Amino acid sequence: MTAAPATEAPERPAHRDPNVLRWLGAYSASMIGDSVYFMALAWAAARTGSASGTGLVLAAGSIPRALLMLGGGVLADRLGPRRVVIGSDAARALLVLGLAATLVLTAPTVGVLVVVAVLFGVVDALFLPAVGALPPRISTPGQLARIQGLRALAARGSSIIGAPMGGVAVAVGGPSLAFAAAGVLFALSLPLLLSLRIGPLPGPVKQGETPPDADGALTGTQETQQTQKTQETQETQETPNAWQDLGDGLRYIRRHPLLGPLMLVIALSELGFVGPLNLGMILLSEQRGWGAAGMGWIVAGFATGAAGSALVLAVRGRVPRAGTVMCLMALVGATGIAALAQVPSVALAAAIAAFVGLTAGLAGALCGALVQTSADPAYLGRVTSVSTFFTYAIAPLSYPVTGAAVALWGTGPVFAVSAAVCAAGGAMGLTITTLRRAELPR
Incomplete structure (x- = not known):
């Protein structure tokens, strides 16, 4: 008798993959630590008694983040993302625990903070940039959309858990206890990160093709060897320096038929989205007399919608016509941004915010998955740093512009213009064939 051919083992879903769950646990601990840290920093700054000093402390961290974000992507590609994430979390744990010990001995000063x-x-x-470049190294390309959904769920859950935890810690033991809690959370992520099984750098995946199996995960030593081999293949006559690596990464994005348009969509969407949803909603709540409680309900509505979209993507794993769906969600979500300034009640505003969170969350997760599956893994750290740069560095610059514009023209026109900017990203994406037809791997 002839033996029946062996059937290929089905791909393990990301939410059942112990390796992915270890990464998710480490990411969640780190993000909760972030929330606790920022809560503790705000309270410690407020206790200095200087309003201007408090503002200086809270703004200080954004400057190096904006200046060095692209360099962080270069480092992730050079050293490997896992090594950079481990080093970063270890440094954050030591820094924050050191501050906690200092505050036990002396009162906080603006200079120290x-x-x-x-x-x-x-x-x-x-x-x-490094944490964004890790998912393709711990799972197969076909699971990256599901991982993006899990990551978004973890980020929303971390905000819900972290802020109250930081508040309780400050109330019980002051900022020193809250900083200590944040440091412990950063430290908790380290054993999980050290136990990750890192796969070799795969080749870039063509749109819609079935990816190869990601067998043969690497240890930390093997990961270093793999990174060195990748660098050696890129070294022809001389080793490029960091500036050359950065320029090479930016040229790669600019010339890529999908990544270039994706970065423009990200930039427009963030610029149109961040100002109204963060600062604009505060000003709108004050204008309508909804107060802090009303603002809380609106934020909760947005978080619920965003968590819903993340859950759908985490369970479903793949959305057909991902490029088209992403652009359409950006367009539809923009109408919700414009409508927020016109609603008369908190309940209706919260419902619309949930709709915006659902559409914008799905668009953002699909965009992240398309970035990770279309980028050559050797460039993924730099590609991730550019997309993160728009989110964490450029978009917050719209805050003063939004505030000044609301003071001059009111919330209605400002929300409408912001919605138009956000919609322009989705509309532009639909006009670009490579982006409109982009598919996630099967």
């Missing part, structure tokens, strides 16, 4: 905020921003600039 500014130094810590700047150092934390430097480490964050390394952490963010």
Whole structure:
């Protein structure tokens, strides 16, 4: 008798993959630590008694984050994303635990808090691109959309858990206890990160093709060897320096038929989205007399919608016509942004915010998955740093512009213009064939 041919083992879903779950646990601990840290920093700054000093402390961390974010992507590609994430979390744990010990002995000063905020921003600039470049190294390309959904769920859950945890810690033991809790959370991520099985760098995946199996995960030593081999193949006559690596990465994005348009969509969507949803909603709540409680309900509505979209993607795993769906969600979500300034009640505003969270969350997760599956893995750290740069560095610059515009023209026109900017990203994406036809791997 002839033996029946062996059937290929089905791909393990990301939410059942122990390796992915270890990464998710480490990411969640780190993100909760972030929330606790920022809560503790705000309270410690407020206790200095200087309003201007408090603002300086809270703004200090954003400067190195903006200046060094692209360099963080270069480092992730050179050293490997896991090594950079481990180093970043270890540095954050030591920094924050050191501040907690200092505050036990002496009262916080603006100078000390500014130094810590700047150092934390430097480490964050390394952490963010590296953590975004890790998923393709721990699972197969076909699971990256599901991982993006899990990541978004973890980020929303971390905000819900972290802010109250930080508040309770400050109330019980002051900022020193809250900083200590944040440091412990950063440290908890380290054993999980060290136990990750890192796969070799795969080749870039063509749109819609079935990816190869990701067998043969690597240990930390093997990961280093794989990174060195990748670098050796890129070294022809001389080793490029960091600036050359950065320029090479930017040229790669600009010339790529899908990544270039994706970065423009990200930039327009973030610029149109961040100002109204963060600062604009505060000003709108004050204008309508809804107060902090009303603002809380609106934020909760948005978080619920965003969590819903993340859950759908985490369970479903793949969305057909991902490029088209992403652009359409950006367009539809933009109408919700414009409508927020016109609604008369908190309940209706919260419902619309949930709709915006659902559409924008799905668009953002699909965009992240398309970035990770279409980028050559050797460039993924730099590609991730550019997309993160728009989110964490450029978009917050719209805050003063949004505030000044609301003071001059009111919330209605400003929300409408912001919605138009956000919609322009989706509309532009639909006009570009490669983006409109982009598919996630099967």
